[in-house]
Each structure stands twice: as structure tokens, then as C-alpha cells.
Amino acid sequence: MELMEVFDIKVVILWTDGLVFLLTFLALFAIISMRSNPYLRRTWREVFRSKIGISAFVVLMAYITTGILDSFHFRAALENTENQTGTHYSGEVTSVLDMIIGQPHQHQEKTYSAPFSAFQFAKENIELPDGTIQRQYPRLKYGGSHLNEDTSDKVSDIIRRTFVSILWALLIWGCLVWLLIFLKARKSQNSMAKIGRQIWSGRTDIPWKVALIATGILILSISWFAQIADGYHIFGTDKVGNDVFYQAVKSIRTGLIVGTVTTLIMLPLAISLGIMAGYFRGWVDDVIQYLYTTLSSIPGVLLIAAAMLVLNVWIDNHPEHFPTAVQRADIRLLSLCIILGMTSWIGLCRLLRGETLKLRELGYVHAAQVFGVSNVQIIKRHFLPNLMHIVLITVVLDFSFLVLAEAVLSYLGIGVDPTTSSWGNMINAARLELAREPVVWWSLIAAFLFMFGLVLAANLFSDAVRRAFDPRGVS
């Protein structure tokens, strides 16, 4: 019974959650179908053969895992009160990620505090035991609350926690290394010692050594964050005392969704219209060109602002569709993705149209036409594969652009909901924080570091993918 009580939850699937699951499912499906194609398998192997490719992949996977964990939402059951029938659920929607992070996400201070500080950033009137009132920096409620009165043991505490985190990291990493060697040894029928030596000397086909080192660094930083976040605010707190580190972590999901869901909406439009315009020419081309010329002559921000404002009014008038604030914020996020998707396909569409115009004059397309191959087949076999590199490069460049666009739109008040944690909202808040004296810099830095890590990893990984898929690059 007790256990049931603990797990008595109401699963909430938000719209964006659904799309995240769909995307994950599609990705898994793509991986499975690619495994059966020897050529694709070899090409992807090529991606992981590059040291940069595999390290970027490890980092990306960490981001993606965080995002996916943050997409399993539920409402916890409230404790039963005396006169109540059935179970009531909390109005607050939490995610699996919140569960894993545990306590720290509820640790709210009063206002700003600097990273690792045990004191508040602003002075306050404090009543001393003798009754006098003095203005000084008060101690924080959670951050460093376990320290001495004068916090003289702070450094030693941090060193101790760091030490513990290294031990944890070594333990987990050791298990991982052992598991990898074990699996590889079983597969290749070799002794584990031999496989271990091979990996250590870097004589493996896929640079496992680099992958393990990257994973090691990742595990070490996660375990260090976990240890420290338990007692301190690593990136300080914001104006209302929320932990900035926690916010930055929660923003990963928003960033990933804006980057991927938007692309998902934009790609079919851009690819189908671009190829159709370039291949069929004539009136099809005219219609599509008029369409995107019209769209691109409306200022993008204006279009997005108009759409978002209309939507806000609609949401406000129909509260019955959105039982919780999170669901409302989620709809805003989704519609932002849709609007961004509707306005950002034009660039790629133009590129693809131009490239298709070039390709359709090439011999292999003519040859296929002379064989009477159907248009659908020609597009599938001759155009799509030869345009994929453009799509791939554009998608990755757009990914970073979209993450940044989210920040700009949030700044204008037409981005994601203010209650959604996003790097855009954090940077937007930093506008005022940077104007303060002394400067509150940590929100901006935290948002920047997390965003930078994601965008850099995505760029490096796409570079490795592009190089592997370039038919001239295969050795």
C-alpha cells in the first residue's frame, strides 16, 4: 500500500512531450532501419571514427537525455485529507528530471545570491539577538546553510565534496569501462585484458579511448554538480531566489524543442516545395515563388508577434482547455515552434530550388527520364540524396539560429511563456541584472555556457556527419 501511495501519480503528456516522444521514436526507427543497410552502417561508422565526432556525440547525448528525462511529466498525488473522496493531484507538474535532481529544485532563497555564496547578495535589516537592528548580508536559507557561523570551513567543505564526487565518478566510470570491455570481449572472443590494452593504446576502429575520456569528463562534471548542488547554489540564485543552475538545466528541454520541433515543421515544407519548384518549373514554380516572396516580404518578427498575440488572447479566453499553468506554457512553446517553422522554411526552400534547377540539367537525371522512371522515383533517388548535405548543414545552422531566435523573441515578450525556463528568458532577465551595480553576471554566464555547449556540440557533430556522407571524402 505504501509503495502504491508513493507511485500514485497522474501522468501528464504535454503536446511538446508527445512530439519529443515522436521524435525519439522516429530517431530510433531510423537507426534500426539504417542498421540493415550496409552502406549507411559503414557511413555512420565513419562518423564515429572521428575523434571530434564521437566526443561531440557524447555531449549531445547528455543534452538529449536530459531533455527526454525532462519530458516525462506527471502530477504527484496530494496527501489525503479527512473529508475527501478519491485522490487529489498537485497542481504542479513535475518531471522525472526533477525527481532525479531531488531536493535542490525546491530550494528557494529570497533574492540574488552569488555562486557558491552562503550569504545573500543584497543587505537586509536583521534583528540581532540583543534586539538591535543592523544592515548586513543575511545567511542563505539553503546555500551553505550547513557551514559554520563564519563560513571558515567553506573551502574545505568544497574540497571534501569534490573528492567525494571524484570517487563517485571513478566508480561509475570504472563500471562503464568494465562493461564496454566485457561486451567487446564477448563479441570478439578475446580476453578482456587484450581488449583493454587495445582500447588504451588507441588501436581500435572506433576511438573508444576518446569516447571513454569524454564520458569520463562528463560523468565527473555531473557527479561534481550533484555533490555541490546539494549544499550550494553553483550559479547563484536569480531575483526571486531560484537556483540558476537548476533553471539552466531545465532550459535544455526548451532549447532542444525549439531547435528540433521547429525543424520538424519546417523541413517537409522546405524540401517538398523547393524540389517541386525546381523540378517541375512552370506554374508550380510560379506559385511557390510567389508564396515565399510574399511571406519573406512580411517582417518575420511582426508575423510572429501577430500570431503569438492572437494566440495569447485565445488562450486567455479558453482557460478550460488548460488545467495547469504548465500546460498553458506548453501550448505557447508549441505554437512558437509552429510559427517559427512557418517563417523559417523560405531560406532552405530557395537553396533547394536553386540546387534542384542545377541538378535537373545533369546527365543522370536525363538518363533516368529517358528510362521512363517516374517523377516520384527520380526525386527520391536522384534529388533527395544529392540535396541531403544542404539540408543537413542548414538544419544544424538553423538549430543554433533557432535557439538564439527564441532568446530574441522572449526579449520582445512574444517568445515562450515567462514561467517556462529557457535560456532566452534568462538572458532577457540578465538585461536588467547587468545594469545593476554590482553586476549580477551569473544568469547570463550560466545561460551562455549551456547554450554554447549545445550549439558547439551540434555543429561539430554535424561537421563529422557531413564529412562522412560526402561521397568524395570516403577513403
Place this chain on the structure above:
Amino acid sequence: MNKHDSLLSVANLSIRFSHDGKAMPRSAVNHVSFYINPGEVFALVGESGSGKSVTALSILRLLPEAALVESGSIQFGEQDQKDIFALSEISMRQIRGRQISMIFQEPMTSLNPVMTVGEQIIEVLTLHFDMRTSLAKHRAIELLDSVGIPEPKKRVAWYPHQLSGGMKQRVMIAMALACEPKLLIADEPTTALDVTIQMQILELIKSLQKERNLSILLITHDLSVVAKMANRVAVMRSGEILEQAAAEDFFKAPKHPYSQQLLNSVLTRREISSVSQIPPEGANLLEVENLKVYFPVRKGLFRRVVDHVKAVDDISLQIEDAKTLALVGESGSGKTTVANSLVRLLEPTTGKIKFKGEDRLSLTKKQLKQHRRDIQIIFQDPYSSLNPRMRVGEIIEEGMQALGIEKSHIKRQERIDKILKQVELNIDKKSRFPHELSGGERQRVAIARALAVKPKLIICDEPTSALDLSIRSQILDLLRKLQRKEGLTYLLITHDMSVVGNFADRVAVMYQGKIVEQGTVAEIFDKPQKAYTQALLSSVLTVPAQ
């Protein structure tokens, strides 16, 4: 030929490229030595990648950064010879343009499109001479006149896009000669031009050379150009000079087997007896009657048709079964449009196309499929005619799948193996990508792709013009062998008369959408009626068969 009197002497030159800081295993130029006397045309002949252009660039010291001169020296000058590699950059600039100048292959890209022709010549003049602009303009007009540009006073204010390709090359020559250099380096000066214009440009260069006692270093892959121009010839392959000889001796009896091979690939050897031989009247496989293909010119808001471009203007052709008809013409003559309408990529405006006597223009879907089986096409450029993302096996299979030849996968694979053997490719090439193959191998794949659907007629659209000389004859041999074995009929589309003489049975000469002359190879080659045909033939090296 005293070596001390030479204008330019290159001794023991070796150049190596490096990639990512590592030297390439093979030198681009390997211990090359030659000299050029004053007033002499020296030709450096070789296929692409033989190192001839690198050698030329090293004379002007314009090598790319990745190239390293490993050894050798270049001496230049009439009285006091200077070592080019020992000169300072400032004195080198005095030599470039002033003493040695260069004309390039592409006149389209070598002229600045936003400056008038006159301005570009004046720029060169004022750069090297202390000359007033008005005087320089006068000189520019003189130069344009000397390279045979009509109405030079008017043309001096024209922009490059207003001139034709041949005119642009004349302007390039005028610019190169502006400072009266002693040595002119001509890097494939006529390759980008049409055959008839090629001849005019070569004649112009020759007459200017005589007039001014110029020395010319002629870089080319085309032995017919060499035969017209050069006093001495050097044959280069993979960075080495294989043979150096006086032009007369060279064309009489080349010593190196590779030179022999090069010469064979451009020589037209016809059997003398074919003059009297009357071809037996066979059944016509394909008949084209009064074919017209007009492209509408549209203008204005509603795209009204205001005019037509007559790409193909009323032509008639017949091709006999198992024979080859060559359709010859320059770029823009409409010969590719004919090919495209035959394979039904284009709808002809009017006319009749009959295959084995049946009309092949208004077809049902099923008939069209049959038509596509009957007539196939091989394209000019094997680099763009194969999808880089498909394997050779898939490329050959595509047509069979689309046209329903061999329903089962296994049967299709068997047929692919068989056809690869026919075109003399190894079966393991089936799983390769096009970029892993050489140019010749790619063209073999393109032939295999066409053969796979068992066609009766194959249209060969410039099948060898994108290939290196030594490979051309192999591909033509293969096509001939296939014709004999399979009884294929060819429509050969080309601008190159030397291919025609070796390959075709009948010739049709096309000019501006019309067929100007038609006949057997012997008739056309020995008694050309039209001036245009004669001009085309003037580029052909013909030696009677021994």
C-alpha cells in the same frame, strides 16, 4: 640550335605539391629540361594532369603556395640571361606582362566583366609604360585592330559580354601583346572555342608571331593545334618529358610509344577504297522527317509568346540498321536538341519520327515504354551523368527496373554481370561509387546503363569529348565492337571531325538548326561542298592509310 642563344631555358626543373604540410609522393614536374629560341613556337603536349600547366606557371613564378620547386633553374633573356628563381619580386613584376605574358584557356572568365575592353588594355599599358591615357587609348585601338577586331574605335568602349567568345580571345591576345613581350605563353588558347573559330584564332596567333618574331610556349592537349603551329614539340606525361623533337620529325615518326598512341587517337585513318565503295542500301531503322523544335520566347506580365528560337529548323535524317550516322556541328547548332527530341525529353513542334516505319510521336503510355527501350542515349560528361550517391550496380539496374526488363532481382543481377563483362569492366566494380572510377571507366558504366535495356539505337552525345586523349580511342573501340556483336545502330553527335572519320558511316553537318550537308564519310571528307564543312575539316589531321 645553339642553346646559348635561346630566349628561355628550363633546366632540370622538379616541382612537388604538398598537402597538409606533407609532400605528395609523386612530383608534379620531374626533371624537366627544354629551351625556346627567339621567334620559335614550342609546344608542350600532354593530357590533363601531366604537369604542363604547372611548368608554365613556374616560368612566371605564379605557382600556388602548395607547390615547391625542388630543383632546377629557369634562365630568361636575350643578351643577359637572368635566373628567374633568383630575381626579387619587384624585378619579377617587370618581367610579367612586359617580357613574358600569358593567354588563358577561358576568355569568358579572364576578362573583367565590369570594365570595358579598352579600359582593360589601357590599364596594362599605363602599368608598364609611362603613358598618358589618351595615348594609351590610341594604342589600344591599334592593338584591337591588329588582332583583327572590326571597327576597333567602336569596340574599344564595349564590355566583354557584348563580344563573342572568339572576339574575347582576340582581346585577350591584344592585352597579352600590349607591352610587346618577347615570350608568349598560350595555355590551351583555343580549347574553349568552337572549331571554326579555333582555326581563325590560331591563324591570328601564327601571323602575329611571324610579324613580331615572338617566341611562343604553346600548351595544349590537341595535336592538330600543334601540327598547325609548332616548330618543336615536347610530349609530357605524369611530370616527365618523354620526347622532344622538331615538329616535322615528330609527326612523321614519333619515337615514344605514348606519342604514337596520342597521334593515333587524333589521326583519321580511312580506307582509301571506301571512296568508291557504295554502301549497300539497308532498311532504315530511324527516319526523321521535317523535324522542327521551336522554343517560345515569352515576354511581359502574361508571358505572351513574342517570338520563337528555332533550335531545330526542318531537318530530315535516315539511319540504316546497324550503321552509324554522325551529326556534326558546333555548340548551339541544335544537335543536342535533335537527340533530346528523339529520346522524347523534348516535344518537337512539328515533324515525324519513325522507328522501323512506325510513328513514334503520338504514343500511348505503353508505346512510350517500348520507345524508351528502343532508343537509349549516352551523355557527354561521365562525371555528371552518373549519380554520385548510387553504386554502379544500382545505376545499371535503374533502367531495367523502370522499363521492366527481367522481373526478378536475381535475373537482373545476372544481366548486370553480363553487361559489365561486355563493356570490359570487372564485376567487383558493381559495388563501387562513380567517384571511385576513372573517366574511362565511368563512360563504360554509362554505356552499360544504356545497353542494359537492350536498345536497338543508341544516341552517343559527344561520348569522348570529356575524356583524355589516350582513353578516347579505347571507348570508340568498345563502341565499335559492341556494334559488330550486338548489331547496334548509333547516332553519333559530335563536334570533332576526327572522331567522325574513324567511326561513322554517314555524316550530316548541322549549322544553326539546319542540316547543310549530308553524305557518306568519303563524300564529306574528300569532296566537301559547303564552306562550313570545309572549315570544320580544316582542324582534322588526316594521313592516308599505309
